[in-house]
Amino acid sequence: MKRLEVKGKGAFDFVCSEIASDKSISHRCAMFSLLSDRPSRVRNYLKAEDTLNTLAIVRQLGATVKEEGDEMVITPPESLKEPEDVLDCGNSGTAMRLFCGFLSSLKGHYVLTGDKYLRRRPMKRVVKPLREIGAKMDGREKGNLAPLCIRGESLRAFHYESPIASAQVKSAMILAALRADGVSTYKEPELSRDHTERMLRGMGANIESWDTITVEPLRGPLDPLEISVPADPSSGFFFAVAAAIVPGSRVVIENVTLNPTRIEAYRVLERMGARVELVEKENRYEPIGDIVVSYSGRLKGVEVSERIAWLIDELPALAIAMATAEGESLVRNAAELRVKESDRITCVMQGLRACGIETEEFEDGYRIIGGTLKSAEVDSCGDHRIAMSFAIAGLVADMKISDVACIETSFPNFTVLLSKIAEVKEWK
Numbered sequence: 001m002k003r004l005e006v007k008g009k010g011a012f013d014f015v016c017s018e019i020a021s022d023k024s025i026s027h028r029c030a031m032f033s034l035l036s037d038r039p040s041r042v043r044n045y046l047k048a049e050d051t052l053n054t055l056a057i058v059r060q061l062g063a064t065v066k067e068e069g070d071e072m073v074i075t076p077p078e079s080l081k082e083p084e085d086v087l088d089c090g091n092s093g094t095a096m097r098l099f100c101g102f103l104s105s106l107k108g109h110y111v112l113t114g115d116k117y118l119r120r121r122p123m124k125r126v127v128k129p130l131r132e133i134g135a136k137m138d139g140r141e142k143g144n145l146a147p148l149c150i151r152g153e154s155l156r157a158f159h160y161e162s163p164i165a166s167a168q169v170k171s172a173m174i175l176a177a178l179r180a181d182g183v184s185t186y187k188e189p190e191l192s193r194d195h196t197e198r199m200l201r202g203m204g205a206n207i208e209s210w211d212t213i214t215v216e217p218l219r220g221p222l223d224p225l226e227i228s229v230p231a232d233p234s235s236g237f238f239f240a241v242a243a244a245i246v247p248g249s250r251v252v253i254e255n256v257t258l259n260p261t262r263i264e265a266y267r268v269l270e271r272m273g274a275r276v277e278l279v280e281k282e283n284r285y286e287p288i289g290d291i292v293v294s295y296s297g298r299l300k301g302v303e304v305s306e307r308i309a310w311l312i313d314e315l316p317a318l319a320i321a322m323a324t325a326e327g328e329s330l331v332r333n334a335a336e337l338r339v340k341e342s343d344r345i346t347c348v349m350q351g352l353r354a355c356g357i358e359t360e361e362f363e364d365g366y367r368i369i370g371g372t373l374k375s376a377e378v379d380s381c382g383d384h385r386i387a388m389s390f391a392i393a394g395l396v397a398d399m400k401i402s403d404v405a406c407i408e409t410s411f412p413n414f415t416v417l418l419s420k421i422a423e424v425k426e427w428k
């Protein structure tokens with residue numbers, strides 16, 4: 001089991017152009033390229049375990065993938081192929097749920113599986129609405145758990161009101177709607193990340209989003225993607241927290257997506273007292289620019305109970321900021337954290353308690369009493385974001401983190417970048 005040891009080395013000024021490319025956008029680039037009849041050209045595709053698995057699945061469906069410099073050229077087949085083997089999504093809930101929507105209307109037989117963590121995560125949230133419009137799907141526990149099998153069928157148009165603000169559910173349903181027998185509508189309780197709508201619209205799909213999303217079925221192949229994947233604000237956020245908690249520090253995260261549905265955690269860090277500047281540089285599919293975060297005194301406790309979908313992936317790193325802050329912080333309405341790559345409420349609170357921080361757990365969140373982190377040994381629970389969050393805690397108190405191989409799922413060069421601002425040791 002790979003472990004990490006991190007020790008701070010004081011203030012830093014770090015200009016970073018190598019934050020991992022956006023995971024959500026990369027998954028979608030691979031999958032959506034199958035909706036065109038011409039090659040898509042994708043610069044800076046994320047080469048991490050999750051997104052390489054998605055690319056492998058796209059190949060199993062008949063696409064060819066060629067690398068030309070920093071560009072990935074994904075050429076769709078004339079018609080998609082029924083795969084000869086199971087489709088392995090690894091650790092990625094995004095891949096599995098989006099493929100459910102994508103494949104359920106495609107003639108053929110498909111089996112989706114994943115690693116032991118993904119095989120524990122609930123799939124009913126996509127299986128149920130897809131079955132309601134005619135999808136033939138099954139899995140363990142009446143279709144809730146992978147492996148899932150799909151027998152592609154014609155799907156009916158729908159009007160679906162989702163009980164959860166989830167981009168994965170929304171994207172699965174939009175992908176299904178593209179091949180349904182009429183115009184469909186989808187409503188969510190709160191806007192979730194909207195890469196699917198932006199990218200498909202950019203490829204020429206007829207998707208309107210306002211309060212409700214309206215999707216017209218495809219009339220033919222879409223335009224190919226011509227895209228440069230921006231840096232991932234969720235990956236950049238580990239370094240944002242680092243700059244906000246180490247006195248005298250600053251980080252510049254370059255060429256990151258500034259999509260408002262992705263950068264809410266930076267707003268929270270600003271509310272806690274850090275200095276945060278956003279500089280927009282271009283806008284194609286998404287606004288893209290630099291984020292500068294600087295230390296500006298000890299952070300203050302904060303309450304977070306709204307726009308949870310916009311910062312759900314950043315809550316583990318934010319918990320480290322909360323633990324160092326003056327006063328109490330409270331997170332509510334975040335029950336979704338319990339069904340991520342791990343139960344992130346239990347695992348993060350367990351880690352913080354090991355660091356001597358007082359916490360209280362609720363079904364849908366937690367309270368953290370800010371204080372001084374103590375040096376500790378923390379278990380990542382096999383969850384990449386927990387491993388990286390406690391690695392950042394190592395900047396203010398020496399940390400040993402166990403089971404860190406999971407970092408490869410989203411941010412393979414994390415330890416290389418961390419070693420520019422900290423002493424980092426890795427051992428098996």
Ligand code: S3P
Pocket residue numbers: 023024025094165166167168169171192193309312313336
């Ligand atoms: C993602 C959506 C979010 C997020 C996940 C990536 C996506 O999940 O937590 O890391 O790319 O669509 P939910 O849609 O389940 O909230």
